[in-house]
Amino acid sequence: MKKRFVCVWFHHLEADWFAMRKPALKMAPFVLAAKDHGRMVITAANALAEEQGIKKGMVVANARMILPALEVLDHFPELNDKLLNKLAEWCIRFSPCVAIDAPDALIFDASGCAHLWGGEIDYLTTIITRLNDRGYQVRVGMADTIGAAWAIARYGQSSPVIEPGMQSSALLSLPPASLRIEQELVERLYKLGLHQIKDFISMPRSALQRRFGQPFLQRLNQALGMEQEFIQPVQPIEAWQERLPCLEPIVTLTGIEIALEQLLNSLCKRLEQEQKGIRTLHLHCHRIDDAIITVSIGTNRPSRNLKHLFKLFENKLQTIEPALGIELFVLDAVKVEDHTAVQEKLWEKQGGLHDTQLAELLDRFTDRFGRNCFHRYLPDEHYWPERSIKASQSLEESITTAWRTDQPRPIHLFPNPQPIEVTAPIPDYPPMFFRFKGQLHKIIKADGPERIEQEWWITEGQHRDYYCVEDEAGQRFWLFRAGHYDAAKTYGWYLHGLFA
Amino acid sequence: MFAFETFPVDPYMLQPKSDIIRRLQHEILPLQGYKSALGRSSLKIDLDAINPAFPNATFPLGAIHEFMVNAPGTKAATSGFVTSIISSLMKEEGVVLWISANRTIFPPALSFFNIDAHRIIFVDLRNQKEVSWAVEEALQVKGLAAVVGEVQELDFTASRRLQLAVEKSQVTGFILNNNKKNNTNASLCRWQVQVAPSIPIDNLPGIGYPCWKVDLLKVRNGCPGSWQIAWMNGRFSTTTNKRIVYKEFHKKTG
Numbered sequence: 001m002k003k004r005f006v007c008v009w010f011h012h013l014e015a016d017w018f019a020m021r022k023p024a025l026k027m028a029p030f031v032l033a034a035k036d037h038g039r040m041v042i043t044a045a046n047a048l049a050e051e052q053g054i055k056k057g058m059v060v061a062n063a064r065m066i067l068p069a070l071e072v073l074d075h076f077p078e079l080n081d082k083l084l085n086k087l088a089e090w091c092i093r094f095s096p097c098v099a100i101d102a103p104d105a106l107i108f109d110a111s112g113c114a115h116l117w118g119g120e121i122d123y124l125t126t127i128i129t130r131l132n133d134r135g136y137q138v139r140v141g142m143a144d145t146i147g148a149a150w151a152i153a154r155y156g157q158s159s160p161v162i163e164p165g166m167q168s169s170a171l172l173s174l175p176p177a178s179l180r181i182e183q184e185l186v187e188r189l190y191k192l193g194l195h196q197i198k199d200f201i202s203m204p205r206s207a208l209q210r211r212f213g214q215p216f217l218q219r220l221n222q223a224l225g226m227e228q229e230f231i232q233p234v235q236p237i238e239a240w241q242e243r244l245p246c247l248e249p250i251v252t253l254t255g256i257e258i259a260l261e262q263l264l265n266s267l268c269k270r271l272e273q274e275q276k277g278i279r280t281l282h283l284h285c286h287r288i289d290d291a292i293i294t295v296s297i298g299t300n301r302p303s304r305n306l307k308h309l310f311k312l313f314e315n316k317l318q319t320i321e322p323a324l325g326i327e328l329f330v331l332d333a334v335k336v337e338d339h340t341a342v343q344e345k346l347w348e349k350q351g352g353l354h355d356t357q358l359a360e361l362l363d364r365f366t367d368r369f370g371r372n373c374f375h376r377y378l379p380d381e382h383y384w385p386e387r388s389i390k391a392s393q394s395l396e397e398s399i400t401t402a403w404r405t406d407q408p409r410p411i412h413l414f415p416n417p418q419p420i421e422v423t424a425p426i427p428d429y430p431p432m433f434f435r436f437k438g439q440l441h442k443i444i445k446a447d448g449p450e451r452i453e454q455e456w457w458i459t460e461g462q463h464r465d466y467y468c469v470e471d472e473a474g475q476r477f478w479l480f481r482a483g484h485y486d487a488a489k490t491y492g493w494y495l496h497g498l499f500a
Numbered sequence: 501m502f503a504f505e506t507f508p509v510d511p512y513m514l515q516p517k518s519d520i521i522r523r524l525q526h527e528i529l530p531l532q533g534y535k536s537a538l539g540r541s542s543l544k545i546d547l548d549a550i551n552p553a554f555p556n557a558t559f560p561l562g563a564i565h566e567f568m569v570n571a572p573g574t575k576a577a578t579s580g581f582v583t584s585i586i587s588s589l590m591k592e593e594g595v596v597l598w599i600s601a602n603r604t605i606f607p608p609a610l611s612f613f614n615i616d617a618h619r620i621i622f623v624d625l626r627n628q629k630e631v632s633w634a635v636e637e638a639l640q641v642k643g644l645a646a647v648v649g650e651v652q653e654l655d656f657t658a659s660r661r662l663q664l665a666v667e668k669s670q671v672t673g674f675i676l677n678n679n680k681k682n683n684t685n686a687s688l689c690r691w692q693v694q695v696a697p698s699i700p701i702d703n704l705p706g707i708g709y710p711c712w713k714v715d716l717l718k719v720r721n722g723c724p725g726s727w728q729i730a731w732m733n734g735r736f737s738t739t740t741n742k743r744i745v746y747k748e749f750h751k752k753t754g
Contacts, residue, residue, distance in 0.1 A: 352593035352594065352595060352619075353619065355644075357642060357643055358595060358621075358641060358643065358644065361637065362621070365634060368630075368633075369630060369634075373624060373625060374621055374623045375621070376619075376620070376621055377607040377617055377618060385608075389606075389607050389617075403608060403610075403611035403617060404608065404611070405611050405612060408612070409606060409609040410576075410609055411576055411579045411605060411606060411610070412575065412576050412579065412605060412606060413604060413605075413606035413609075414604060415604070444697070445697075445706055445707050446707070447706040447707050468707050469707075470697065470698055470707050473573065474695040474698065474711065475573050475576070475695045476695070476698065476710070497606060498575075498576035499580075499707075500577060500579055500581070500583070500613075500710050500712075
């Protein structure tokens with residue numbers, strides 16, 4: 001597709017912003033000034049001030065000579081960048097690829113965008129009116145190259161649109177400054193009597209390069225489309241992104257659902273062609289009051305099942321506040337993984353951990369209860385009971401060591417060992433009685449002890465001597481004594497678990 | 501002249517009565533929630549002497565089994581009994597979901613019941629409401645071997661929903677009910693498992709094979725009863741042949 005670029009030039013960016021904040025300033029000439037070597041130098045002036053011949057770079061004292069009523073405001077050093085950034089993000093509604101052209105312009109890659117607004121003239125008119133409504137004075141230009149769009153936006157006299165392929169003829173009557181070259185070079189060209197581009201465009205390239213250098217030639221070539229130029233978009237273009245601009249702002253839940261379904265449908269189709277599946281998906285809703293609301297979902301396994309993805313979004317759609325209406329939906333698959341159709345078939349058959357339906361069920365759980373709601377446990381190489389398992393959130397992770405069955409383990413393990421009172425013969429016989437929560441248990445059968453040492457390289461502490469005991473009723477317990485019997489009574493008896 | 505007309509012969513008329521009854525039973529059982537009692541023979545759970553308590557002498561799969569765990573000492577015994585049953589369900593590639601709000605199950609112990617503990621997914625939720633939702637959602641998923649849910653209460657409506665879900669998906673649901681009251685609900689079987697003294701291994705001292713007193717309090721179209729059953733070397737075996745048969749209390753519900 002033939003590239004088309006739009007350049008939006010904010011000729012009084014900062015002044016417009018101040019005027020918006022203080023409506024009284026709209027009717028008065030004012031400038032912004034910053035201290036520079038002990039003088040106040042003007043950094044920006046509004047249109048009224050410029051009419052009087054006050055320009056950027058002048059000293060305030062000189063400007064006051066011209067216009068004694070001139071109002072001088074303080075310059076905010078970072079305001080310009082902030083404003084441009086914000087405007088660039090806002091302008092994503094006009095084109096997915098918006099770049100900042102410091103200090104006071106935006107460049108859109110508008111290839112294939114204009115027809116959505118009914119043609120290039122209408123497209124530009126919309127951009128101008130929308131920005132004017134916000135309070136910004138802009139000039140725009142549209143051309144095949146960034147250089148030409150830039151030139152026409154700043155120096156164009158008639159139409160802001162240069163028809164495809166016509167940039168060389170359109171540029172002829174523009175001054176050399178429209179080529180984005182240094183001021184020094186512009187002055188040199190003027191000195192030589194080259195006041196318009198047509199004065200030197202037909203000169204031999206080698207002569208131009210010799211006299212004005214390579215950068216000048218590069219700029220000329222870029223403007224004419226003989227050399228490619230790239231822009232750095234404010235938001236990188238996602239490969240897996242779907243956009244749905246709405247003619248009328250959407251305010252109802254049903255409307256949002258329909259929009260989401262349409263977006264998911266086209267995204268899933270694309271994913272299917274490329275054999276990919278979604279892991280993380282964001283839905284950005286651009287509201288007409290400039291707010292962007294984002295809801296996101298995640299899956300445990302790559303998926304491109306429209307029904308399933310929609311279901312995950314279902315709860316979250318309720319939280320979207322449309323306010324005055326949503327004019328643009330952007331569905332952004334942030335994390336995409338390979339997901340081939342062959343895999344899908346295999347999974348459907350198996351019904352094990354790789355089951356698609358299981359993964360979808362767990363997605364629904366995650367969506368509703370949070371990331372940490374489910375675990376699998378894998379054996380870990382530790383004897384200490386609490387450390388003998390490790391939790392895993394992944395369905396893929398497989399065991400690296402086998403489950404041990406050489407020593408009995410209780411089916412219920414208390415998170416914290418419960419202290420008990422015990423009557424036990426020394427040195428290391430199992431207890432005869434123990435009392436837990438006021439109830440006395442007489443021990444009939446017992447096994448043990450099984451000594452488990454504390455892993456000193458992890459934490460210090462006493463060892464445990466575990467006993468499996470059974471009381472009169474047949475209840476089976478896992479008890480332990482922490483530490484050795486000693487006079488200082490540093491040992492203690494605990495109930496740690498119940499056997500089946 | 502008489503012309504002999506040939507009447508269509510009712511096939512039931514030619515069979516002995518017992519055959520007819522058996523056939524009718526086979527037609528009625530699926531309607532009562534015993535879809536798996538007939539056919540699907542690949543998975544069979546052998547509960548030894550308890551088997552005859554069920555219709556067709558088959559442990560019903562694809563149904564809701566409710567276990568009362570309200571009495572002290574029943575929780576550990578029930579977990580043991582349920583995991584023993586699940587171990588046969590997991591012989592194929594199946595995955596089990598264990599959903600609860602305050603879980604104390606210790607996965608390494610499951611390998612004593614021949615279960616690969618890493619094939620159980622533990623879902624730990626904050627409250628009963630979440631557990632009920634998750635259990636119902638999980639029971640609708642085909643391809644799971646079983647779903648275990650630890651709940652505080654299972655009322656009639658909830659149990660009906662669960663039973664309907666499993667009849668569709670053919671997943672077996674084990675609901676560990678901690679309710680103090682044994683209220684009526686739609687689960688197919690209601691059990692109570694209590695601890696019983698272990699059975700010595702080769703007459704050696706110490707703790708032997710785990711043994712439980714299993715009460716089948718309710719089973720639709722079956723015979724409730726009480727048994728002592730032990731888990732020995734990977735299979736169930738009833739220790740006493742003495743079987744107390746409960747007279748089933750039938751409530752006509754129209």
